Amino acid sequence: MDKLKILFMGTPEFGATILYALATAPHLEVTGVVTQPDRPAGRKNQLSPPPVKVAAQELGLPLMQVERLRNPAVQAQLLEFSAGAEIFVVAAFGLILSVAVLNMPRLGCINVHGSLLPEYRGASPVAQAILDGKTETGVTIMLMEKGLDTGPMLSKVAIPIEPEDTQPSLMDKLAKSGATLLLDTLPRWVAGQIIPEKQDDTYASITGIIKKEYGLIDWNKTVASIVCMIRAYYPWPGTYTFWQGQNLKIIGATAFQEKVAESATPGTVLLARVEGKECVLIATGKGWLAPRELQLPGKKAIPALEFVKGQRAIIGARLGDGQEA
Template sequence: MIFQKENTTRTRENDIYVFILMKIIFFGTPEFAIPSLKKLIEAGFNIAAVVTTPDEPTGRKGTLTPPPVKIFAEKNGLMFSQPTLLSDDRFFEEFKGLEPDVCIVVAYGKLIPKRYLEVPKYGFINIHPSLLPKYRGPSPIQSAILNGDSATGVSIMIIDEKMDHGPILKQIEYVISKDGYFYDTQKELADIGANLLLETLPEYLNGKIIPRKQNDGQATYVGMLDRHHGRIDWAKSAESIYNQVRALSLNPGTWTTLNGKTLNIFRPEMFELASYDKIIREKNRLLIRASNNYISPTVLQLEGKKILPIKDFLNGLGDDNIIIA
């Protein structure tokens, strides 16, 4: 779907567009982006259009499913487009024809080509859920939890040609709960980022913020996390495995094998016991030895089966021997 032209009148005040009437094009895809888009609308900003990714097949039947931002845009009567490639010349001309003053990017999922960056007067502003230059890349929240960090944050930055490299406008720190899982942490950071954007954008548009260059010497990079990152290595510490489940159990999943079948592990607890047995099976508890202490999953899912609490899971196993690998 290509944009339909919208008639919008600009006004000037001392040769500067009144920011509340500036044309904004919003780029975003997942649930994480919605709080920011919603805040902009509620504050009265002019969302000229929304750009999101194409519908994708999901589930066993491969049903085409729209991204959350598309669903939100449709419900709120926003003009939107779902280009397969930003290199599409026709889409670029439509984008340019909207004459955006500034573009906001929140978890869009694709790099923005240089020619797009040159169109809006105030550039492309991005919300990145880390304290840049730490954790540049697509998995900053999961990486912070995976590494056992006690804090992370949100950065509002200007996009340039390199990934998460542009100058910083504002940052805010966020303390990660010791028991915080990715889903909950992501939701909180999405809300924090939306509020910080609403605070930062008017100040930036009014020239009250001087962008601050990132220290490239302190930059760290994280890539996409896939199924193999979720494989549990029981030779690691219990703390490391616990953090792995907190970070990855939702997506791409944390797993091991039980008697040769894939076993997904959710919501583990850690225990210190004076034992070196690999497996300790009790009536309502299963303890698996890590390098130092024990991990006790409270919710599990065996390959081809439903997700079950540990009590029901163990009842279903009967007296079978348990071999974890």
């Protein structure tokens, strides 16, 4: 039996996990890989290759990097690069595929999407599921069409969201489950054993690109929603507040719904003893937040208790918009 020939398109770690699964499956052949260009990263802004590029190079696969796919010249290059591929598999590529690109492969384009469609279409389904306090999400394998994640679905798998899950940990689970689901779905789809299921647009929701300013904490919100925010926006854009006019990052946190101290204005920092242990608490609109680590600009992230003992002035201060109460 001839192997199914696939062109893979993806960029971050999620895509790299899918690529490794495809490239090592005995019944499949990855003819080439398309990913985004190297981007500046880290404090020194040095060019860093996307994880999918690293994976493609390790696997010895032909590679093409593109900034965008709207340019007719780039499309012509892609058409030549993808010659022989019967199907395109897309996983967190990060670029919109034009109709011209969607029509290139004989069997169309398939997307591995990190949500249970039609819920959470768009760019940030994993972060949004955590942000909304969901206890379950999943992966959908879908046929791609012109609309944003609107195509008919071929298969789904549900994944629980654990209370300690952050965006990277949940993304890793979804990528591994998605890879398994994809390897099962592809041969059945090609063999005509799957009837595509149309999405019900009345249940659709859209997620957008996450911006840095989304990480600013509003202390008037409930502690539960702030903890979800800290988990969803780790490691980027991160969650932060202001103290003495400085950006103060909060990395990891636990919620205390019970009364552990007298009520205080949201954003107020308290050094308290909970269950016999000294800890740092921050008042919210409902409940108290116990931050795991705190970080000032240019400094390392350190445990919250260690930070407070070195910055005693923060005790009793109100975190917020750059002005103390």
